[in-house]
Amino acid sequence: MKKLVASAAVAALLGSVAMADVHVGLEGDANLNIGNARNKDNDGTSVQATVGRDWRDSNGIRTKLITNASNEYVGGEFIFCRDSSIGGDTNFVADKEGDNVKGVKHEGGDLAWIDGAKIWWTPVEQFKLWVGQGTHDDIRGNAGYGANGFCTPLNAGEYKDGWTFMGQGVRGVSVGVFPVKGLSLYGSWEVPMGRERDYRYDWDNGDKSFRSEPQNIFGRQAKYCAAYEIEGIGAVKVGLDECVPSAKDKDGNYKSQNIISASVEVKAVDNFFFAVGAFIPTVQYSCDNERKTTGSFNPDEWYGHNRNAFNRINAYARYTISDGFNIHAKVGTLLNSPDVDRTSGEKVWKEKDGQFGFYVGAGVDYPIMDTVKLNLNTSYANGIYLWNSSAKHMDCFDVALTVAKEFPNCCVSVGFAGSTTTRIENKNEDGSLSTRHDVHAMYDTTYKNSNGELVCPFNWGVPLHIAFWF
Numbered sequence: 157m158k159k160l161v162a163s164a165a166v167a168a169l170l171g172s173v174a175m176a177d178v179h180v181g182l183e184g185d186a187n188l189n190i191g192n193a194r195n196k197d198n199d200g201t202s203v204q205a206t207v208g209r210d211w212r213d214s215n216g217i218r219t220k221l222i223t224n225a226s227n228e229y230v231g232g233e234f235i236f237c238r239d240s241s242i243g244g245d246t247n248f249v250a251d252k253e254g255d256n257v258k259g260v261k262h263e264g265g266d267l268a269w270i271d272g273a274k275i276w277w278t279p280v281e282q283f284k285l286w287v288g289q290g291t292h293d294d295i296r297g298n299a300g301y302g303a304n305g306f307c308t309p310l311n312a313g314e315y316k317d318g319w320t321f322m323g324q325g326v327r328g329v330s331v332g333v334f335p336v337k338g339l340s341l342y343g344s345w346e347v348p349m350g351r352e353r354d355y356r357y358d359w360d361n362g363d364k365s366f367r368s369e370p371q372n373i374f375g376r377q378a379k380y381c382a383a384y385e386i387e388g389i390g391a392v393k394v395g396l397d398e399c400v401p402s403a404k405d406k407d408g409n410y411k412s413q414n415i416i417s418a419s420v421e422v423k424a425v426d427n428f429f430f431a432v433g434a435f436i437p438t439v440q441y442s443c444d445n446e447r448k449t450t451g452s453f454n455p456d457e458w459y460g461h462n463r464n465a466f467n468r469i470n471a472y473a474r475y476t477i478s479d480g481f482n483i484h485a486k487v488g489t490l491l492n493s494p495d496v497d498r499t500s501g502e503k504v505w506k507e508k509d510g511q512f513g514f515y516v517g518a519g520v521d522y523p524i525m526d527t528v529k530l531n532l533n534t535s536y537a538n539g540i541y542l543w544n545s546s547a548k549h550m551d552c553f554d555v556a557l558t559v560a561k562e563f564p565n566c567c568v569s570v571g572f573a574g575s576t577t578t579r580i581e582n583k584n585e586d587g588s589l590s591t592r593h594d595v596h597a598m599y600d601t602t603y604k605n606s607n608g609e610l611v612c613p614f615n616w617g618v619p620l621h622i623a624f625w626f
Contacts (some may be wrong), residue, residue, distance in 0.1 A: 158345055166477075174275055176225045176226060176227045176447040177225065177226050177227065178224075178225040179222070179223070179224050179225070180221075180223050180337065181221075181222045181223075181625065181626060182219065182220070182221055182222070182626050183219070183220050183623070183624060183626070184217065184218055184219035184220060184624055184626035185217075185218055185621065185622065185623035185624070186207060186217035186218065186605045186621070186622055187207070187619045187620065187621045187622075188195075188205065188207055188619065188620040189205060189206050189207070189618075189619045189620075190203065190204075190205045190302055190510075190598070190617065190618045190619075191203070191204070191205075191504050191615065191616055191617030191618065192204075192601055192613065192615065192616055192617075193598065193599030193600070193601060194599065194600055194601050194602065194603050198603050198604070201482070201512070201601050201613055202437070204599060206218045208261055209495055218237060219237070219238050220235060220236070220237050220238075220271065221235070221236045221584075222234075222235050222394055223235075226276075228278075229277065229278060229279060230276070230277050230278075231276050232273070232274065232275040232276070232277065233272055233273070233274055233275075233290075234272070234273050235271040235272035235273070235290070236271070237271040241545045241582060266486070271289075272288075272289055272290035273288050273289050273290070274286055274287060274288030274289060274290055275287055278332075280474060281334070281605035282333060282334050282335055283331075283332070283333055283334070284332040284334075285329075285330075285331055285332075286329070286330040286332075287328075287329050287330075288327075289327045289349070290324060290325060290327070292324055292330060292332075293317070293318075293323035293324060293325040294324075295321070295323060295324050295340065295342060295381060295383055295393065296315060296317060296321055296322060296323030296325075297318065297319055297320030297321035297393070297419050297421065297431050297433055297472070298317050298318065298319060298325070298497060299316050299319035299320065299431075299470075299472035299484075299486050300315075300316035300317065301391070301474070301482070301484040301519045301521065301531075301533070302484065302519035302520065302521060302531040302532060302533040302556070302558075302590040303519075303531045303532075303533045303556040303557070303558045303571060303573070304316050305531070308555040312616075314457065318331070319419065319423075319433070319470050319486065319488070320419045320431040320432060320433030320470050320472055321381075321393050321395070321417055321418075321419040321431075322381065322395055322397040322415070322417040322435075322470065323379075324342045324344045324379055324381065326344040326346050326377075326379060326398075327346055327347075327349065327379075328344070328346045328347030328348075328349075328373075329344070329345050329347050330342065330343070330344035330345070330379075330390070331343045331344070334425065338384055338385045338386060338387070339382070339383070339384050340382070340383045340384075340385075341381075341382050342379070342380065342381050342382075343378070343379070343380050343393075344378065344379040344380075345373050345374060345376075345377060345378050345379075346367065346373065346377035346378070346398060347368075347373055347377075348367050348368045360489070372412075373559065374415060375412035375414070376397070376399060376412040376413055377398050378398060378414070379395065379396065379397050380395055380396045381393060381394065381395025381396070382394055382395065382418070384385065384426075385421075388423060389422075389423060389424050390420065390421045390422045390423045390424060391419075391420075391421040391423075392419075392420055392421075393417075393419045393420075393433075394416075394417070394418045394419075395398040395416075395417045395418075396414050396415070396416055396417070396438075397414060397415040397416075397417050397435075398414060399413040399414050399415050399437070399452065399464050403437075403439040403450075403451055403452045404439075404450055404451075405450055406442065406450045406618075408450075411438070411439045411441050412438075413437060413438060413451075413452050413464075414437075414438045415435050415436065415438070415464055415536070416434075416435070416437075416438065417433065417435050417436075418432070418433065418434050419431055419432065419433035419434070420432055420433075423476070426458065427475060427476040428473070428474070428475050428476075429473065429474045429475075430471070430472070430473045430474075431471065431472050431473075432469070432470070432471040432472075433469070433470050433471075434467070434468070434469050434470075435464070435469075435470075436467050437451060437452065437464065437465060437466070437467070440452050440454065440467075441453050441465050441466055441507040441509070442509070443494055443509050445508075447508065449494075451465050453462060453465040453466070455496070459579040462544060463474070463490065466490050466491055466492060466493055466513075467492060468488065468489060468490055468491065469488075469489045469491070470486075470487065470488045470489070470490075471486070471487045472484070472485070472486050472487075472623070473485045473486075479523070480521065480522075480523035480529065481521065481522055481523060482520070482521040483518075483519075483520055484517075484518060484519040484520070484521075485517070485518050485519075486515075486516070486517040486518070486519075486535070487514070487515065487516055487517075488514065488515035488516075488537075488541065489512070489513065489515075489541075490512070490513030490514070490540060490541050491512065491513075492509050492510055492511070493509065493511040493513050493540050493544050494507060494508055494509050494511060494544055495507035495511045495540065495544065495545060495546050495547065495586050496543075496544050496545050497547060498505065511540045511544075511546070512540060512563070513537075513538060513539075513540035513541030513542075513544070514537070514538055514540075514541055515535065515536070515537040515538075515541050516535060516537075517533065517534065517535030518534055518535070519531065519532055519533045519534070519535075520532045524559070527561060527562040527569075528559065528560070528561050528562075529559070530557075530558070530559050531556075531557070531558045531559075531560065531563075531571075532555075532556070532557050533554075533556040533557075534553075534554065534555040534556070535553075536551070536552070536553045536554075537551060537552050538550075538551045539551045539578070542578060543578065545587055549576075549577060549578055549610075549612050550578055551578070552575060552576050552577075552578050553575070553576050554573070554574060554575035554576070555572075555573070555574050555575075556571060556572070556574075557571050557572050557573075558570065558571030558572075558621075559571065565624055565625055565626055566621075566622070566623065566624045566625075567621075567622075568622050568623075569619075569620070569621040569622075569623075570618070570619070570620050570621070571618070571619055571621075572616070572618055573616070573617045573618075574614055574615060574616040574617075575614070575615045575616075576612070576614060576615070577601065577602055577612040577613070577614075577615060599615075601613045601615050
């Protein structure tokens with residue numbers, strides 16, 4: 157009897173597989189990076205090499221196992237990533253004053269994680285439910301082009317996704333409703349997995365609440381959006397996005413900080429695409445005469461989080477001259493920012509608010525022949541946009557040029573990437589001054605000359621990239 161039941165189960169499984177669309181794949185990529193770096197004597201630069209994933213974010217060789225299956229009503233996906241410990245992020249270890257190099261350390265590597273584990277259910281064409289990690293991001297307005305993903309020294313390269321409109325990807329639950337052609341309605345909520353309550357976002361809600369409580373799930377952890385697209389004409393999108401940092405209003409009360417997002421996409425002109433988007437925090441930033449701020453801004457926070465504290469307007473345009481030959485342009489702005497003096501270690505306001513941050517970028521994709529392509533990226537961002545500061549070495553210029561050759565299930569690329577260095581100085585607990593360098597490169601190239609002046613050389617690298625997929 158047990159054998160009969162087992163045989164029936166196997167037969168049912170094989171039958172279900174036959175009716176489903178099942179895929180199993182393996183992909184990966186790695187870079188051999190050669191570029192300039194500070195030498196051990198800390199009085200100049202030398203040429204060094206490492207194995208990494210790309211020029212900006214180097215965690216060795218990445219491999220990814222992807223499995224998914226679906227039929228008309230249900231589907232699932234599992235993505236497992238592994239970053240090898242070969243290479244990793246290689247950095248020089250300095251003393252508290254940042255003057256003397258004590259050694260070299262390798263960070264990262266030996267990393268393995270689930271990059272996506274989700275199921276979806278669509279009982280009717282007008283409804284879809286996603287549950288799990290990495291739900292979906294089809295609605296967002298991306299602006300990636302050229303060398304993005306291969307070598308990214310770009311000072312705002314990590315913001316190419318969702319450049320003009322937010323996505324709906326969450327770690328939790330997402331619902332999509334499609335009542336008529338062209339109209340999409342989404343609701344997405346960050347919901348803790350298992351019994352966790354604080355994992356991923358470490359914030360102070362001011363009321364000792366957890367991520368698992370409804371006021372947070374449906375408030376600051378939520379995304380809502382609506383989009384209407386007319387085929388061949390364009391699309392209009394509006395939504396409310398989640399926001400990580402805490403927010404206080406002018407009275408010092410904690411508020412559920414979210415970002416209002418709106419965009420317009422134009423596709424009516426042949427071979428031309430244009431999108432512009434605005435991002436408006438629900439709790440607006442302000443600064444009083446005593447330099448006390450409201451909103452999400454905190455001078456100690458990572459600049460990417462701080463960017464969500466301000467009103468932003470971003471735009472992206474692409475013109476296709478011929479098949480594979482594209483010209484790209486991208487603009488980003490940061491409105492009403494403070495100017496913080498970060499070079500003294502005190503983080504004092506030079507100007508309270510009203511400062512303008514901007515980013516401009518351009519790129520070209522050019523097919524040299526059927527299987528050989530050339531990509532060129534360049535961009536500039538001022539210090540207000542990057543670090544809320546107009547001090548020296550806070551802005552950044554970068555350029556990347558790559559040539560890629562495609563093979564069956566493989567692409568090999570070589571290029572050149574260069575970037576100026578940005579820096580932040582903070583005071584340690586003992587009063588000494590430490591310097592943080594965001595070099596947008598493989599290594600920290602900064603050093604102090606014989607006069608004690610900080611020198612910030614131009615960072616350059618020559619990455620060789622290999623990617624495969626099966």
